[in-house]
Amino acid sequence: EKTRKSFSGRINDLIARYRKIDEDFFEELEEVLISADVGVMTVMDLIDELKMEVKRQNIKDTKEVKDVISEKLVEIYYGEDDEEIEEINIKENELTVILVVGVNGVGKTTSIGKLAHQLKNDGKKVVLAAGDTFRAGAIDQLEIWGERAGVDVIKQHEGSDPAAVIFDGIKAAKSREADVLICDTAGRLQNKVNLMNELAKVKRVIEREIPGAPHEVLLVLDSTTGQNALNQAKTFSEATDVTGIVLTKLDGTAKGGIVLAIRHELNIPVKLVGLGEQMEDLQQFDANAFVYGLFADMLEEEEA
Amino acid sequence: MAFEGLAERLQNTMKKITGKGKVSEQDVKEMTREVRLALLEADVNFKVVKDLIKRIKERAIGQEVMESLTPGQQVIKVVKDELTELMGGEQSRIAVSDRPPTVIMMVGLQGAGKTTTTGKLANHLRKNHNRSPLLVACDVYRPAAIKQLETLGTQLNMPVFSMGTEANPVDIAKQAIEKAKEEHHDYVIIDTAGRLHVDTDLMDELEQIKTTVKPDEIFLVVDAMTGQDAVNVAESFNEQLDLSGVVLTKLDGDTRGGAALSIKAVTNKPIKFAGMGEKLDQLEAFHPERMASRILGMGDVLTLIEKA
Ligand SMILES: Nc1nc2c(ncn2[C@@H]2O[C@H](COP(=O)(O)OP(=O)(O)OP(=O)(O)O)[C@@H](O)[C@H]2O)c(=O)[nH]1
Ligand SMILES: Nc1nc2c(ncn2[C@@H]2O[C@H](COP(=O)(O)OP(=O)(O)OP(=O)(O)O)[C@@H](O)[C@H]2O)c(=O)[nH]1
Ligand SMILES: [Mg+2]
Numbered sequence: 242e243k244t245r246k247s248f249s250g251r252i253n254d255l256i257a258r259y260r261k262i263d264e265d266f267f268e269e270l271e272e273v274l275i276s277a278d279v280g281v282m283t284v285m286d287l288i289d290e291l292k293m294e295v296k297r298q299n300i301k302d303t304k305e306v307k308d309v310i311s312e313k314l315v316e317i318y319y320g321e322d323d324e325e326i327e328e329i330n331i332k333e334n335e336l337t338v339i340l341v342v343g344v345n346g347v348g349k350t351t352s353i354g355k356l357a358h359q360l361k362n363d364g365k366k367v368v369l370a371a372g373d374t375f376r377a378g379a380i381d382q383l384e385i386w387g388e389r390a391g392v393d394v395i396k397q398h399e400g401s402d403p404a405a406v407i408f409d410g411i412k413a414a415k416s417r418e419a420d421v422l423i424c425d426t427a428g429r430l431q432n433k434v435n436l437m438n439e440l441a442k443v444k445r446v447i448e449r450e451i452p453g454a455p456h457e458v459l460l461v462l463d464s465t466t467g468q469n470a471l472n473q474a475k476t477f478s479e480a481t482d483v484t485g486i487v488l489t490k491l492d493g494t495a496k497g498g499i500v501l502a503i504r505h506e507l508n509i510p511v512k513l514v515g516l517g518e519q520m521e522d523l524q525q526f527d528a529n530a531f532v533y534g535l536f537a538d539m540l541e542e543e544e545a
Numbered sequence: 546m547a548f549e550g551l552a553e554r555l556q557n558t559m560k561k562i563t564g565k566g567k568v569s570e571q572d573v574k575e576m577t578r579e580v581r582l583a584l585l586e587a588d589v590n591f592k593v594v595k596d597l598i599k600r601i602k603e604r605a606i607g608q609e610v611m612e613s614l615t616p617g618q619q620v621i622k623v624v625k626d627e628l629t630e631l632m633g634g635e636q637s638r639i640a641v642s643d644r645p646p647t648v649i650m651m652v653g654l655q656g657a658g659k660t661t662t663t664g665k666l667a668n669h670l671r672k673n674h675n676r677s678p679l680l681v682a683c684d685v686y687r688p689a690a691i692k693q694l695e696t697l698g699t700q701l702n703m704p705v706f707s708m709g710t711e712a713n714p715v716d717i718a719k720q721a722i723e724k725a726k727e728e729h730h731d732y733v734i735i736d737t738a739g740r741l742h743v744d745t746d747l748m749d750e751l752e753q754i755k756t757t758v759k760p761d762e763i764f765l766v767v768d769a770m771t772g773q774d775a776v777n778v779a780e781s782f783n784e785q786l787d788l789s790g791v792v793l794t795k796l797d798g799d800t801r802g803g804a805a806l807s808i809k810a811v812t813n814k815p816i817k818f819a820g821m822g823e824k825l826d827q828l829e830a831f832h833p834e835r836m837a838s839r840i841l842g843m844g845d846v847l848t849l850i851e852k853a
């Protein structure tokens with residue numbers, strides 16, 4: 242909802258307050274972006290580029306600068322690539338394996354429940370593997386999501402080897418002729434070398450059992466997270482070759498602007514966004530709508 | 546990566562300045578620019594940074610820096626002093642009610658670490674204060690939240706009070722207090738469901754629990770990786786509940802943790818504990834001074850100041 246508010250409207254407000262493009266204007270723009278957790282260096286570079294562009298095109302009126310701002314932001318996100326929605330890679334007529342990773346408490350298990358629901362609605366047969374054997378209640382939590390979505394959950398008991406659970410999951414998915422297997426993993430902070438190695442091992446098991454799998458490695462990021470998300474993306478990528486991001490908790494006031502820097506620096510696209518705790522609260526990521534949403538709060542504040 | 550320490554950055558800036566002999570106002574401006582970027586990269590809220598930079602500039606343009614032989618180090622010292630002061634002294638004490646049980650309520654955003662910290666605090670109270678806490682499962686929303694707390698209770702060999710997911714959290718809290726009195730528990734720790742600070746219904750629910758059980762402590766549990774939004778969250782929870790303290794979790798990660806500073810600045814409530822891992826004995830007293838060094842880029846700051 243929040244991320245979908247009209248960008249032009251918001252920018253218009255900012256524009257209306259500044260008739261001249263001066264230092265104050267750029268300073269406020271900088272603050273808007275910083276407060277949305279857009280990477281600090283990304284913001285500094287962007288502002289520099291804007292200043293140059295304004296000079297080059299001899300823009301005097303703030304109204305004209307509006308388009309340049311949104312263009313530049315979307316450009317940071319997409320770079321040289323085509324502006325398109327990047328979808329989850331689901332194979333036809335063969336088992337698709339999705340591995341879900343991320344730090345503690347970001348929303349991995351919940352997002353898996355939502356995604357299972359969505360895929361099932363699309364007519365896919367889905368199986369979940371309870372690869373978090375560490376956190377108290379994690380298996381039960383995934384089982385409840387399995388029930389809600391109406392899909393099978395493969396599990397062992399708490400404390401067992403996650404790679405073994407995933408192995409079981411693959412076997413079960415194959416024998417049940419499932420279309421999609423989604424693997425939950427325990428949350429882990431990226432600086433814990435042992436735990437990152439454990440994750441790499443889980444991925445190797447999947448690779449060994451099914452050539453070409455995992456077809457997606459989804460890194461779940463909490464939009465409340467600040468600059469550390471960049472470290473998370475980098476380190477999880479090194480361990481598991483992340484193919485996409487699920488940006489959760491966008492129903493709050495945090496903006497998750499750091500994904501701009503992540504896409505810019507590491508070329509990892511956001512594929513899904515989480516907008517609540519219910520089964521339906523998962524949507525495809527739309528870069529344009531997201532960029533618009535970055536500005537919402539600041540301007541609301543100013544109006545009040 | 547982008548995260549070089551402030552000390553490093555200032556040294557680089559200094560290299561350009563040294564040889565000129567005297568530090569000019571322009572030089573100080575350049576140094577405070579680096580300080581600003583470092584604080585922003587550490588996730589300190591931009592408004593908090595703004596105020597800080599103003600004060601730092603005043604002190605830095607004053608004699609202590611301009612006339613110093615090592616202006617770079619002096620600036621770091623000024624910055625660190627300001628940060629440490631802002632964060633306040635060490636305060637890991639927990640309230641004790643003269644009419645037991647002492648009631649502690651845990652609140653915060655989804656996934657911050659409330660349930661885990663509930664277990665950790667119970668463990669801490671028993672181990673270090675010889676107390677016998679009752680844990681209370683008031684999260685009736687998140688799938689398996691009760692089961693999670695019960696599992697922690699089993700691991701700790703401590704009782705957990707729950708009434709299932711159909712009961713009202715306010716009733717659960719109320720009855721838990723009765724139960725604690727009957728069974729002579731001296732502490733009650735209430736785990737609540739994670740919620741957004743903008744969710745008025747659920748925020749009202751917390752207020753109702755508060756009015757009903759009159760907690761001696763209300764701890765806001767905050768993820769140390771939180772970015773600029775930390776101020777909005779802390780401000781809202783504090784406005785509605787008048788917090789007594791903050792617990793910062795996941796500090797075992799590699800985040801700079803600037804949220805600590807932001808929260809302290811907007812609520813002026815003490816950060817009492819730091820979560821240092823997923824295990825139930827990984828809770829520590831919060832050290833403001835160490836946190837200041839961490840935000841600025843760890844130990845190198847201290848060594849530089851010693852040289853100054
Ligand atoms: N508001 C909101 N809450 C969410 C969203 N996604 C997840 N949550 C909540 O965030 C909390 C943590 O979610 P989990 O799915 O358990 O997170 P996790 O990454 O699996 O956590 P660990 O397994 O402990 O590392 C739960 O309370 C979820 O209900 C979202 O998009 N919006
Ligand atoms: N590394 C680390 N992980 C932590 C710490 N505290 C909590 N966690 C982990 O963070 C995740 C979320 O913790 P919970 O205690 O479930 O968080 P919560 O606030 O109760 O979550 P909700 O009830 O869904 O709102 C779990 O995976 C915990 O193991 C900590 O200090 N360090
Ligand atoms: Mg999980």
Ligand SMILES: [Mg+2]
Pocket residue numbers: 659660661684690736737738739
């Ligand atoms: Mg909880």
